[in-house]
Amino acid sequence: MTTYEESDLRDELKRAVADLGFTTPTPVQAEAIPIILADGKRDLVALARTGTGKTAGFGLPTVNDIDTDIEAVQALILCPTRELCLQIARDLDTFAKYRKDVKITAVYGGAPITHQIREIRSGSQIIVGTPGRTLDLINRKKLKLENLKRVILDEADEMLNMGFQEELNSILGATPEDKQTLLFSATMPKEARKISKDYMTDPAEISVGHEDAGESKVVHQYFKVKGSSRFALLRLLVELDPDMYAVIFCRTRREVNGVAEDLRYAGHAADALHGDMSQAQRDDVMQRFRKRRIQLLVATDVAARGLDVQDLTHVINYNLPDAPEVYVHRSGRTGRAGKEGIAMSIVTGREVRHIRAIEKYSNITFEQVPVPTQKEVYKMRALRFAEKIKAATLDDKVAAYLPEVMDSFEGIEREELIQKILGYGLNELSRQLTGQGEIKADNTQEKKKMDRGSGSYTTLSIAVGRKNGYTVPQIIGMMNRRLPGKKINFGKIDIQNNLTYIGVDSKAARKVVAAFEGAQDKGQDLNVRIFEGGTNVDGGDRGGYGGKKKKQYRPGNFKPRPKFGAKKKKHRKG
The missing domain is CATH 3.40.50.300 (P-loop containing nucleotide triphosphate hydrolases)
Known part of the structure; x- marks a missing residue:
């Protein structure tokens, strides 16, 4: 046939x-x-x-x-x-x-x-x-x-x-x-x-299945940055293409909410889709997305199951999924019916090996794209703004007042007038990007073992981040206050908008989680957990990309080590 x-x-x-x-x-x-x-x-x-x-x-x-x-x-x-x-x-x-x-x-x-x-x-x-x-x-x-x-x-x-x-x-x-x-x-x-x-x-x-994934019209790209620069990069990618109609995949519901909120604050038509929303809320979001009242849908994999929206221009992996086949599912949502699409992934240096695993699994070839700069965004937006001004037509109602308006510009030279028009049109973009700071590239070539402590680190997630006002010294101070007298080696600390990832000595990970059970700081539930999402900032491979999967511990099983001299209780499985 x-x-x-x-x-x-x-x-x-x-x-x-x-x-x-x-x-x-x-x-x-x-x-x-x-x-x-x-x-x-x-x-x-x-x-x-x-x-x-x-x-x-x-x-x-x-x-x-x-x-x-x-x-x-x-x-x-x-x-x-x-x-x-x-x-x-x-x-x-x-x-x-x-x-x-x-x-x-x-x-x-x-x-x-x-x-x-x-x-x-x-x-x-x-x-x-x-x-x-x-x-x-x-x-x-x-x-x-x-x-x-x-x-x-x-x-x-x-x-x-x-x-x-x-x-x-x-x-x-x-x-x-x-x-x-x-x-x-x-x-x-x-x-x-x-x-x-x-x-x-x-x-x-x-x-x-996966063997023909590389034959579609989807272009696969990845950008390598520090984990703390994920949103800054996402923001620039969106600014570079204001006609973007995309699904942005995040790993957790909290991250979905945070990214969607930050995109809205930046002036973009964005909303969230995840399993904690009521069915009525999800239906409303999907209806608005299909009608393009929302251009950027930030979602988890489970919530996006069954999502079939025509003419998506992009799929963006804010976090890579746990398994290569899930990536193929995600990227397959764009480039449908013979149309072209772009699948972008934001990765850290340690995550590049996951890109290679996807290539091997799916016959996909990725292109590493240089991280865009704010200067590129300013230039593109300025030229596009100029084109829109050139293409604009004057309404008859406004034209009646043209002589008075022209008189108000008397004495201003042509170049100065253009500068003022451009400054007015791009002022808000400039203000927001100036506060964002430059993106930090990640030049890590491969995951290297830490040379201190046990040499093995496990990543914990903490339910607070940059939006709660936390900095690296504050995170370290909070950990030390909760763990007085305990000498524990900490690895890399990655503070994101709503979450913080911290590497701790694997031998002490259970002890740390137990010590933080039910803990609050600044009135915020910390909800410290072993991060089971597949990206381990300092430890071994947690994902489904061919690495040996380590045993995962759940917080309910964590019990503090008994004090010296106390009778040791028999461990009971949770």
Whole structure:
């Protein structure tokens, strides 16, 4: 199948695809559609990353095969999040443009179940649902599966990562045995393989994954700076491209909020998206982002699952993800449908090895880009401002007062007038960038062991940062006040907007966390934890890039060392 016209899809589906401007199927569509359509019986396991067109890969044949004479559920599509659920339903509605009698219903938590039940009763033939709400409807006997012909598990790996194993087992166990089962996943963890073994019969397997990631039209760039300069660099990147329409990925919810707030303060249309937000808040943010009232969406990976926004110009990794496949997922959100996109990553010198691991994994080639300077930003903005002034037209209402305005400029030379116009137009940018300071490049070539203490450092995170007024001496003083009389070696201290990372002697890490349990400073909860995010400022590799993963300790297990002479209590696992 090299074109949609060559496929066995109904003419109505071919017309709908043509209306979308698509003529050539993506690799996953070219392989999956013929298998699914062959006789409607062959099960399929498809390994496909985000941005490969997998929704059309299973959506077109599903809409194609619906028997419109039967007003009952014939296809069930399960996906991990509400956002993805709604996106799939919208796509299927588009595919069904000329099959007017095909009815699609999305079911998900956070919305009135009574409304969803009414839609199902009205004759829905395709249900797109999240596992929790779908199982609820089955248990209530409102979602009946007697006529079910096809089950599709989309992003199966993510559903399993989110803890939906039991729900998936229960749903699949309630479906007819003679159905067709399609499993789409970016990776194939053992839990997904078990689903394939338990609920599928001799499935065909196709893989359109990481090996073709380097063939897309996405340009992959990275900038190497000190950790403390991440936001300063992000700010300059945004200023250099005022038309940027981007998703910015951060590691933690706190960091998402901080970066979004700082971008708004700098005058940019930015907002946050993370799991602590209510569903109504998330829906509002996504609606504004799709309408481009928000140009910069700062998000965590989990919150951005199912995010399918057209024409993204950039994906920016404020922090690299833990695993290479996650990077491929992130970058796949731009450069879609044959369009060009840019994926930027902000890394420290020690994190460059993660870039190399992604290149090896995905056939992607990264370009190291020089860190832009404030002078470059000023020059670009000044020239762009001049172009806008040249292109501006005078409104008739204002033109009536032109002679008086010109009189007010009498005596000012041409060069001086241009300087004043430029100064007025760029004054706010100059004020903000002047207070920001220059970006510090990171010339670290490779991670080197510390030559003091035990030689091994573990990174702790503290829930305060630059915005709380902390400096390196204040952080050290706070640590010393909480650890009187204890000689502990500290490594690098990286103070960010809302978080501080500090390297401590690995042998003392548990002791430090225990000493800070429930601690406050300046009325702020410190929430000291071992940083499990994959970036270890002074210690061994914490990420999923091939390094040996160290055992992670959780704060609940930390107990202070008993005083000398006291009876030693038996350690109890937490």
